Amino acid sequence: ETGVTQSPTHLIKTRGQQVTLRCSSQSGHNTVSWYQQALGQGPQFIFQYYREEENGRGNFPPRFSGLQFPNYSSELNVNALELDDSALYLCASSLGSRVMNTEAFFGQGTRLTVV
Amino acid sequence: AQSVTQPDIHITVSEGASLELRCNYSYGATPYLFWYVQSPGQGLQLLLKYFSGDTLVQGIKGFEAEFKRSQSSFNLRKPSVHWSDAAEYFCALPDQTGANNLFFGTGTRLTVIP
Numbered sequence: 001e002t003g004v005t006q007s008p009t010h011l012i013k014t015r016g017q018q019v020t021l022r023c024s025s026q027s028g029h030n031t032v033s034w035y036q037q038a039l040g041q042g043p044q045f046i047f048q049y050y051r052e053e054e055n056g057r058g059n060f061p062p063r064f065s066g067l068q069f070p071n072y073s074s075e076l077n078v079n080a081l082e083l084d085d086s087a088l089y090l091c092a093s094s095l096g097s098r099v100m101n102t103e104a105f106f107g108q109g110t111r112l113t114v115v
Numbered sequence: 116a117q118s119v120t121q122p123d124i125h126i127t128v129s130e131g132a133s134l135e136l137r138c139n140y141s142y143g144a145t146p147y148l149f150w151y152v153q154s155p156g157q158g159l160q161l162l163l164k165y166f167s168g169d170t171l172v173q174g175i176k177g178f179e180a181e182f183k184r185s186q187s188s189f190n191l192r193k194p195s196v197h198w199s200d201a202a203e204y205f206c207a208l209p210d211q212t213g214a215n216n217l218f219f220g221t222g223t224r225l226t227v228i229p
Binding site: 004033035040041042043044045048050055056058090092097098099100103104106107108109 | 215219
């Protein structure tokens with residue numbers, strides 16, 4: 001039990017729709033990172049939020065966007081869904097933004113299926 | 116650019132047998148290295164990490180890993196596998212472009228047979 005919770009656990013959307021995924025970070029953590037894990041692949045970094053500001057972004061298009069709230073919970077929004085967006089979306093919370101200096105604790109993920 | 120290679124997509128071992136999962140990396144400097152485990156339907160859990168110093172690193176659940184600079188490897192080992200070790204295992208290192216995120220390998224799926 002990491003203290004990082006994600007909702008919903010499963011979601012089915014239609015191509016072209018928009019989706020919002022949520023992450024509640026571990027108490028005291030000020031950083032949330034989002035990863036996409038396609039079937040049979042390792043997680044790929046989408047972006048990171050540190051103290052409510054975007055603090056690094058991976059190779060994902062602008063239709064992937066996010067927010068971090070004052071309580072450090074976070075949302076991942078995906079617009080204009082494509083079939084290839086089907087994946088497990090993981091969030092990780094940490095105290096501090098640099099992976100060498102802090103441990104990231106992962107939630108159980110949200111399984112998104114786009115049909 | 117960095118890379119992480121896990122050559123074995125799937126490994127099957129008998130319960131009680133020893134285990135070694137391979138990880139090879141490419142990185143511009145001495146890397147920080149991590150091993151994570153993902154049990155079915157779960158998120159990732161950190162098993163162990165190497166930052167510097169002793170090249171043999173002990174982790175949770177009886178796992179250990181050895182950093183070998185000459186071979187660019189960071190293999191994960193366990194002397195006696197339990198059925199509960201069946202999971203997906205990922206090797207990772209910091210992304211050289213920013214070091215704010217992890218760069219993961221494609222994973223090795225471990226099956227444990229009685």
